[in-house]
Amino acid sequence: MREDSTKIGDKKYKMKEYEIKRGSTLEERIVDLKGAVEEYFGPITGTEIQEGQELYVVENPVNPIFKKVSIGAGKYPGKKDTLIVDFEELPIPEIIANGDIELAADAVSVKNEFLLKATGKDSKARRKAMKKDVE
Numbered sequence: 001m002r003e004d005s006t007k008i009g010d011k012k013y014k015m016k017e018y019e020i021k022r023g024s025t026l027e028e029r030i031v032d033l034k035g036a037v038e039e040y041f042g043p044i045t046g047t048e049i050q051e052g053q054e055l056y057v058v059e060n061p062v063n064p065i066f067k068k069v070s071i072g073a074g075k076y077p078g079k080k081d082t083l084i085v086d087f088e089e090l091p092i093p094e095i096i097a098n099g100d101i102e103l104a105a106d107a108v109s110v111k112n113e114f115l116l117k118a119t120g121k122d123s124k125a126r127r128k129a130m131k132k133d134v135e
Contacts, residue, residue: 015086016086018085018119020083020119025081026081033072036118037058038058040114041062043060045057056071063107065095066107067090083115
C-alpha cells in the first residue's frame with residue numbers, strides 16, 4: 001500500500017493505494033467499479049484527477065461519517081494496477097460529541113467490506129502489506 005499526501009487549497013488529503021491480491025486484477029474482482037462505489041457509498045457526483053488518475057467522487061455519502069469518498073483504479077505502465085481511495089471522514093472528537101459511535105462502526109465495516117471485495121485482502125493482510133512497504 002502506498003500513501004500519498006495531496007494538498008488542495010489549504011487542505012491536505014491522504015490518498016491510499018492498495019495492491020490487488022496476487023493472481024487477480026481489479027477488473028476481475030469488481031467488473032463495474034462505478035456501480036460498486038455507488039452500492040457501498042452512494043451516488044457518484046463527479047470525478048477528479050489525483051496524481052494523473054481519475055477517481056469517482058461521492059460528495060454526499062450515505063453514511064454521514066464520510067464527508068467525501070474518492071475511489072478509482074490506479075493504472076501505471078509496467079506495474080500492477082492498484083485501487084486508489086481517499087476517504088474524508090469527520091474528526092473523531094466530532095463523532096464522539098455527536099454520539100455517532102454506531103455510524104462510525106458502520107463506516108469502518110463498509111470500508112473494510114469494499115476493500116476486501118476490491119483487493120481480495122482483509123484488513124490484517126492490508127496492514128501487513130503496509131508495514132512491509134514502510135520497511
